[in-house]
Amino acid sequence: MTVQTPQPHTQPILPLSTLLLMATACGLCAGANYFNQPLLHSMAQSLQISDALASSTVTMAQVSYGLGLLFLVPLGDMLERRRLVLALMLLAACGMLASGISGLTGSFALLAGGTLMAGVFSVAAQVLVPMAATFAAPGASGRAVGLVMSGLLIGILASRSVAGILSELGGWSTVYWVGAACTALMAVLLSRALPRAAPTAPVSYGAVMQSLAVLVRQHPRLRSRALIGGLGFATVSVLFSTMALLLAGPQFRLSDMEIGLIGIAGIAGALMANVAGRMADKGLEQHTTLAGAVLLLLGWLALWLGGTSLWWFLAGMLVVDGALQALHISNQNVIYALAPEARSRINAVYMTTYFIGASIGSALGSWAWLGQGWTGTSIMGLVLGLATLAMVCRDRQLVHQKPSTR
Known part of the structure; x- marks a missing residue:
């Protein structure tokens, strides 16, 4: 509900x-x-x-x-x-x-x-x-x-x-x-x-901090949505931690300025946040979340081909970035409705998980690049994308379950 x-x-x-x-x-x-x-x-x-x-x-x-x-x-x-x-x-x-x-x-x-x-x-x-x-x-x-x-x-x-x-x-x-x-x-x-x-919540700082664990325990969908966000950001961080290595390498030989300009192209994907917000207002968070998870996988398939084609790389980057925004805005719309009186604390739980995912994704991306180059990086992106999709499916199961009050 x-x-x-x-x-x-x-x-x-x-x-x-x-x-x-x-x-x-x-x-x-x-x-x-x-x-x-x-x-x-x-x-x-x-x-x-x-x-x-x-x-x-x-x-x-x-x-x-x-x-x-x-x-x-x-x-x-x-x-x-x-x-x-x-x-x-x-x-x-x-x-x-x-x-x-x-x-x-x-x-x-x-x-x-x-x-x-x-x-x-x-x-x-x-x-x-x-x-x-x-x-x-x-x-x-x-x-x-x-x-x-x-x-x-x-x-x-x-x-x-x-x-x-x-x-x-x-x-x-x-x-x-x-x-x-x-x-x-x-x-x-x-x-x-x-x-x-x-x-x-006009209470002490200690009580506010202790309540973070209570919120996590009471709201299964805070846990599932935080994990969706963390896994999704990890998937995209694999890209951003390695793209400069690919684009500056022998296949493309782009300068730092050119790589930076390609990064700006990702702004188009950020516009997906507005679309996702409007979908959420129509009660379509679940559909938007599922679409975002599927687009993550399709984006990484394009990025895999982008190892030899700059156009495929650009297409994949835009799709992956837009997919992350669809996931992120849908997640926030869901978690803010769980406990409106505790939105800052809920946001703290969610965003901490979100950026932990980013750090893990960056480390995994670098490890995959060192081991198998862009092929290994693309496989890592797809694996994390599949994990994101699995968590989305788990969250859909929780929609009809009553939240825990323990």
């Missing part, structure tokens, strides 16, 4: 302009964690460190973001969310500023500190997404979440290319200066646009 989100008559409804601001803010926050990926060699040369040490900033960004998801996002259910979002965004901007300053001082320690700080506090994006669902017009929460998530996904996909372009214009630290300024400005704009959002 679907639980409808309560919509008090006095509750404000977010206009499109505010949703667009939220989408932009999500893109800035999430994209900041990917600025460093195309700049590692330049960082190493500028700071006079090894490539391996420069590469460690990628892990720092991922781990710190994961910690923020687990320990900060649940605060959205116990604190006033507007203030929480603004505080997190300003702190994330300070982290980016520290990373920018490290380029002037030549301090890797400052870069590492800035990367960790920006990563932890950039989870402001994951407080904004449940807010979009809470303050959406009746029957339009799927579209609201889809729009905000489109901004987040576009930010992730575009961040690498923007970082590369700004690095060529003004050095590798330029993107951090620009990112800090834009994030701070967006916080100011949101301070005027966002409504006050009173806490839904």
